[in-house]
Amino acid sequence: MSLIDNFINECDIALKTLSYKKSGTGRSYPGEKGTESLSKKEKNLSAQLMRVNLAGEVAAQALYRGQAMVCRDPEIKEHLIQAGEEETDHLIWCKKRLKDLNGKPSIFNPIWYAGSFTIGAIFGSFGEKTSLGFVEETEKQVVKHLEKHLDQISKNDQETIDILKTMRADEDEHAKEASASGAESLPTPTKKIMSFTAKVMTASSAYI
Numbered sequence: 001m002s003l004i005d006n007f008i009n010e011c012d013i014a015l016k017t018l019s020y021k022k023s024g025t026g027r028s029y030p031g032e033k034g035t036e037s038l039s040k041k042e043k044n045l046s047a048q049l050m051r052v053n054l055a056g057e058v059a060a061q062a063l064y065r066g067q068a069m070v071c072r073d074p075e076i077k078e079h080l081i082q083a084g085e086e087e088t089d090h091l092i093w094c095k096k097r098l099k100d101l102n103g104k105p106s107i108f109n110p111i112w113y114a115g116s117f118t119i120g121a122i123f124g125s126f127g128e129k130t131s132l133g134f135v136e137e138t139e140k141q142v143v144k145h146l147e148k149h150l151d152q153i154s155k156n157d158q159e160t161i162d163i164l165k166t167m168r169a170d171e172d173e174h175a176k177e178a179s180a181s182g183a184e185s186l187p188t189p190t191k192k193i194m195s196f197t198a199k200v201m202t203a204s205s206a207y208i
Contacts, residue, residue: 017061018109025086029163030163047101053146055109056142056198066120070121072128073128076132128182132179136183139174150165
């Protein structure tokens with residue numbers, strides 16, 4: 001595929017991601033138990049958390065696409081693309097749940113996509129082991145983030161809880177797969193910068 005074809009393909013994927021029209025692996029929606037009766041306060045909290053998670057899934061899509069674009073190892077590239085497809089399931093679930101809660105996606109999502117794609121491509125250019133190390137650390141941080149949300153959310157919102165638990169299990173598996181594929185541990189300062197960047201994104205997306 002030529003450079004121009006690659007560019008057009010990535011633009012198409014970005015548009016599908018940001019319009020939430022991208023298809024995933026076809027897994028069933030985890031929250032099939034139905035929505036329990038939630039108070040306005042509980043519903044608003046769930047919507048806020050799912051808006052943040054949706055922004056995170058948009059960023060995850062871009063990170064994987066950026067890394068895959070520069071990856072030279074066919075096997076690792078396929079791993080990155082497959083993990084990205086599984087993340088698309090999360091994107092679809094978060095969007096559906098957010099809509100059910102009468103919430104709206106963050107207006108910053110296009111910025112998160114562009115920034116994350118660039119970061120993914122930069123780390124991917126450092127080599128496969130560093131790229132996988134970035135995946136492993138990202139997923140570990142996402143697991144911690146989801147655990148915080150599970151502690152915050154109302155126990156009455158079983159549908160959202162089911163979604164978050166499924167996502168947490170998937171993210172943990174992605175981290176283990178990256179480690180098993182030869183991930184190189186990132187320096188502590190890099191991990192701290194990643195954590196700070198994630199906090200900026202979640203804080204902004206929670207309200208806007």
